[in-house]
Amino acid sequence: MSRPPVLECAGLTKSFGTRLAVDGVGFRIAEGEVYGLLGPNGAGKTTTMKMVCGLLEPDKGSISIAGQQAIGNLEVKGLIGYVPQEVALYPDLTAYENLAFLARLYKLGRRTVAARVEEALELTELSDRRNDRLDSFSGGMKRRMNIAAGLLNHPKLLVLDEPTVGVDPQSRHAILERVQAFGREGLAVVYTTHYMEEAERVCDRVGIIDHGRLIAEGTRRELVAQLGEQDRIELNASGDLERLAEACRAVDGVSSAATAENSVHLVATEGRHLLPAILEAADAADISITSVDVVEPDLEAVFLNLTGTALRE
């Protein structure tokens, strides 16, 4: 990594009561880099992000932002733009009022506040709705406003926690375009998601997190390379999917099998050649398969291979 790191965290650990939510997570993000934290719901992504943003204090570990120790350091928060998972804005205030209020929390002067608000509205293409109340906005517009609020302090590090949840495809596309642009403009971005396609599309590097642990990290190519010649096979079927997965695991060449919604996902060496054996196993298990899809190695296959479970389980 030639560019200087904006975020460096190591050994982050956090428990809630007896439940270990994050277990020794560490990663670095450089200037202009979009880093994806990919994992299923409840994997520990949000807890990790809250620790990075100073909203939760880690039980163990260290966080450094732009070279400054971040834990318990109030001023470092001024370097971070936080976009929470849920839209956190006042529905009964206008777009301008919401952003101006949040900008004032960063001790900005009146003129700077006005300039930053206009700039954030323009970046998120909401300038024409500046005087409308938030409760009149569509879901996608609210999400864009949520992002605009994270840009007001001109952060060095932008933390986006699942910013596209519940958003229509058009708004999602606009948000993803914008995130890629942030990276090009030199901002360090942490992007958490459980959508593999999003991570593949916008992130320069991806960290895969499961059960609170960072189990793999690298560029898409590096991660997929771990699979070697393996393919991902998606079997859509009706009936007992667990039994089908069990039957597939017994097929020689299948390295992992997991059930997802109405389908079973397999990782197998030279998947296309294994299809007859897999269909035979399904037939023997008395399961009728409705469609078969063999996919080139992707992050979903990496996750399946590493954890033995499908990402969207």
Place this chain on the structure above:
Amino acid sequence: MRALAIARASGRRVLRDRVALFFLIILPIVVIVVVGAVAQGFNTFRVGVVDLDGTQASRQLVAELSHASGLAVIAYPSVGSLEKAVARSEINTGVVIPRGLSTDELSARAVTVGVIAEQANSTQQAAGTRVTSVVEEFGARVEAAQFATRYGGSFVQNLSRASSLESSTPRVGLSSQVVHTSQGSLPPGYEYSAPTELVLFVFLMAIAGGATIVETRRLGMFERMSAAPVRPRTIIAGESITYVVIAAVQSLVIVAIGSVVFGVSWGNPLAAAALLILWCLVGAGAGMVAGTFFRTPEQASAMGPIVGIVFAMLGGCMWPLSIVSTTMREIGHATPQAWAVDAWTNLLSNHGDLVTISHELGILVLFALGFFGLATFRLKRMLSSRGA
């Protein structure tokens, strides 16, 4: 400055919410005007009288009660029916003129005129006090008539002469100054209602206002604010400013309407102002605590008034704590309401000032600090346990 930004945003939201404005400002005005108007109508006490004597002297006492200002006399046939009427609050007090009133008066023996009023009913107690003063005046004329009868004339003639001489005798001016006494309860009538309503309303509305804090919390705004370089205590301070201002507006409205429309005296201005400000802080602090304890805005709106009313009952806003048992009085003083009512009692009934209510003010400062401290602690805890 950050606290002011938070206060500004909260204030803007409250001003935009017409329902909240109705409950925070309009409703208290309506209630105090209605209660004030009704309390003003209570300037005449209904007095039931049973005349067991039926002589000219007893009829004269009944006539004097009838002519006394603020008393309306209703005749009852028996003591039983009179007691029943008092118990049902059909009348404010009952007077029993005993049999043999004239005979006892002639023989200069002590005469006992019974006055029936329930001890726990402040209106009946006030009516009883008024009746007693009329009976005592009558007693003074009886004593004069008894004295004159020793030297000639009949008792009845002397009694009527005492009445006529009383009206023609020049009155001796008398001024009095209370030097060392204290009243345990607020003055009767609206002078009692106005300060206790203020104590009740400000607190009750503040607790119910916790719903807005719960909503802010649920919107994720506290978490968002905490992601900026802002401490939890700054957030609490910012939100509190709005609610202190609302409480102050409510208080000033009640004070103004009480003074201008109903002529209520609020006592020493400096002490009253200090008490009002502190009570606003106590109310705002309690609202903040409610905002961090209740889970949903609906829960806060529903439970807030119940909590406020229970505290008001325990704290002497519904009836004077002087009439409840010692244990209940001690329990009542676990609420800030009791200390606020004590301070108003001291100010209004005993002409207190800043010094004489300093003890109560000190306790209220502790309540306010306690509430704000607890709210900050709760918010901090919420933020550090997966978010507020």
